[in-house]
Amino acid sequence: MTDPNPGPPVRRRKVFYLPGYDPFPPRRYRELYRREGAAQARISGYDLSLQGQPGGTGWTVQFAEDGAEVHSTVTVLVWSDLVQASMQGGVTASYLALLRTAWIYLASGALWRLARLRKGPVIAALYPVVALLGQLAVALGLGLALWGAIGGVFGGLSGLVLGLAVLQGAYRADRWLYAHYLMRDYAYSARDGGAYPAPLAARLTEFAETIAAAAEEGADEVLVVGHSSGAYLAISVLAELSRQNRVAVTVPLGLLTLGQVVPMVSALPRADQLRADLAELGAQDRIFWLDVTAPGDGCAFALCDPVAVSGVAGADQRAPVVISARFTQTLAPETWARLRWRYFRLHFQYLCAFDRPGDYDYFRITAGPLSLRDRFAGRASSPSVLRRNVAPRP
Numbered sequence: 291m292t293d294p295n296p297g298p299p300v301r302r303r304k305v306f307y308l309p310g311y312d313p314f315p316p317r318r319y320r321e322l323y324r325r326e327g328a329a330q331a332r333i334s335g336y337d338l339s340l341q342g343q344p345g346g347t348g349w350t351v352q353f354a355e356d357g358a359e360v361h362s363t364v365t366v367l368v369w370s371d372l373v374q375a376s377m378q379g380g381v382t383a384s385y386l387a388l389l390r391t392a393w394i395y396l397a398s399g400a401l402w403r404l405a406r407l408r409k410g411p412v413i414a415a416l417y418p419v420v421a422l423l424g425q426l427a428v429a430l431g432l433g434l435a436l437w438g439a440i441g442g443v444f445g446g447l448s449g450l451v452l453g454l455a456v457l458q459g460a461y462r463a464d465r466w467l468y469a470h471y472l473m474r475d476y477a478y479s480a481r482d483g484g485a486y487p488a489p490l491a492a493r494l495t496e497f498a499e500t501i502a503a504a505a506e507e508g509a510d511e512v513l514v515v516g517h518s519s520g521a522y523l524a525i526s527v528l529a530e531l532s533r534q535n536r537v538a539v540t541v542p543l544g545l546l547t548l549g550q551v552v553p554m555v556s557a558l559p560r561a562d563q564l565r566a567d568l569a570e571l572g573a574q575d576r577i578f579w580l581d582v583t584a585p586g587d588g589c590a591f592a593l594c595d596p597v598a599v600s601g602v603a604g605a606d607q608r609a610p611v612v613i614s615a616r617f618t619q620t621l622a623p624e625t626w627a628r629l630r631w632r633y634f635r636l637h638f639q640y641l642c643a644f645d646r647p648g649d650y651d652y653f654r655i656t657a658g659p660l661s662l663r664d665r666f667a668g669r670a671s672s673p674s675v676l677r678r679n680v681a682p683r684p
Contacts, residue, residue, distance in 0.1 A: 297542065299659040300510040303362040306501055308527070310518030311475040313373045316347045316366035322641060323349065323364065329643035330653045338653060353657040362657045367497045369523075372489055376478045377471075381461050384470045387477035388422055394480045400557040403680040407553060407599060410588040414633065415476055415554065421469035429456040468634060479519060479554065484561025486526070491563075497527045505538045511661045513544045518589070518637065521550035521581075522564055525596070528577055529567035537576045544662030545571070545579040546655060547610070548640035549590040556600035557680045565602050565681060572597035572607045578663035579610035582640060582650055586617035586630065589637040594676045601681030612671040613650065620644040 307319060324340045331338040336355035343349055348365035379386075395401040405412045433453030437445045464470040481487070486494070505512045516524025528545050531537055555561050556568065571579060583592040595612050597603045617636070618626055622645035629636055641652055649669075655662060 297661065297664055298510065299358060300360055300661055301659075302509045303360065303511045303513060303657070304504045304507070304509045305362055305364040305513045305515060305656050306367055306497070306504070307364060308367045308497070308514065308516040308520035308524045309370075310520045311373055311478060313370050313377060315370060316368060317342075319366055319641075320349045320364075322638075323351075326642040327351070327653045327657075330647070330651065333643060333645065334647060334651065334654075336654075336658075338657060351657045353653075353659070355658070358659040360657055360659050364656065365500075367500070367527075369490065369493050372493065373478070377474050381457050381470075384422060384461075384473050385426070387473055387481075388419060391473070391477045391480045392419060394483060394558065398483070398557075398559045398682060400559075400680075400682070403682075404553055404557055407594060407676060407678050407680050408591050411551060411554065411591055414589045415472075418469045418471075418473035418476070421467060422473060425457060425460040425469070429453040429460075432456055475519070476554070480558060482560060484555050484558030484564065486563060490523075494523060494527050495530070497523075498530045501527065502531055502536050505536075505541045505543060509541060511542045511544065513546065513656065513662055515546045515548065515656065516550075517548045517641065519551055519555075521547035522552045522555055522596075525552070525571055526564060526567040529570040532570055532574050532577060542661045542663055543577050545577055545610075546662060547579070547581045547596070549583055549587055549637050550581060550596055551589070551591060552596035553591050553594060553599050553680050556596070557682065559682045565600050568597045568600045569602035569604070572602065572609050573604055575608045577609070578661075578666070580662060580666055581610040581612045582615050583612075584615040584617045584636075584639070586626075587615075587636050587639070588633050593672055593674055595671070598677035599680050601679040603677070610671075611666060611669055612675045613666075613669065614672055615640060615644075615650050616648065620646050620648055620650070622646065 309319060320342060327338045327340060336353065339352045341350050347368055348363060351362045351364060353360040353362065401412065430453060433449035436452050437449035440448055460467065461470055501512065501514060514524050514528060524545060524547060537543055556564050571577065581596060583590045585592045593612060593614055597607060617639060625645055655665065
């Protein structure tokens with residue numbers, strides 16, 4: 291539902307995109323936006339063109355429809371270098387991360403609380419554990435079998451070499467299996483019990499300064515988009531600006547969180563900063579916050595109010611508005627049949643074209659003439675939103 295009395299149309303917009311745990315450079319998202327934006331423009335009947343910016347961390351978008359023309363700049367807030375650093379160490383590091391992360395979630399009770407909230411993302415989180423243990427079992431089994439067949443010291447050494455080769459082969463095949471990648475993802479968020487590592491905390495402070503500076507440069511809207519684990523990082527960035535009272539009243543500031551996994555971190559014992567940031571954003575209305583998930587996305591905590599499930603919702607909670615992207619309705623049956631078992635691809639569908647777009651259209655939101663607040667003004671959260679508290683007991 292759009293605002294019946296919207297503010298002035300957006301002619302210039304600054305968009306800041308905060309990706310999830312991803313080691314790839316910003317051009318990956320630029321090319322995704324180019325390809326999927328062109329597809330959505332053909333489906334929806336508007337004009338959309340894209341041009342890269344110097345430096346490679348962003349792009350400009352020209353949108354035109356029914357006489358409205360909008361110029362938007364999209365900047366990727368880069369933390370892929372921190373991700374790359376956390377993925378060093380090879381096979382051994384992945385198994386050490388498995389042990390450490392499993393202990394944190396089990397000992398804190400977070401895993402059981404999360405399973406009562408949504409089983410889908412918990413099963414997704416268990417996938418790398420099962421996959422890595424399975425790879426280890428196969429390596430041990432083949433190694434012991436070879437040792438038994440040959441016997442002696444030579445047989446033992448041959449079995450060891452074979453087992454290590456199996457593990458290394460599985461590691462090289464991770465571009466298709468995602469087991470090591472996802473294990474490092476969960477380990478990075480959980481390694482300090484949910485507290486932000488110092489390098490990441492410093493990077494979030496830089497992001498806040500960048501966004502605050504953009505809000506002073508005269509755009510008609512500043513929009514921050516956080517996807518997957520980038521959603522809770524975006525929450526922390528904007529909460530800091532809100533806390534410091536650096537949100538300009540004259541420039542609409544919006545937050546769009548997509549496919550969020552907030553409870554995976556906010557349920558951890560040392561995630562005090564994130565829970566405080568959720569409480570800050572949930573109680574204010576200067577930043578319009580829209581949270582979009584879909585039950586078809588098994589990697590996200592679909593239709594879970596991130597503030598309420600984190601145990602910090604006050605009686606005066608104002609944000610976010612929580613809605614569904616409704617994959618089964620907004621994708622054609624043949625598209626849904628093709629994608630429904632491709633879990634990782636579905637987790638990125640929020641950034642892609644829809645065959646039957648409803649009120650959620652990523653490209654209208656990030657490039658069209660309505661601000662996020664005007665586009666969704668008066669929209670209530672889905673009646674099926676979950677608000678069960680999974681935060682650790684004080």
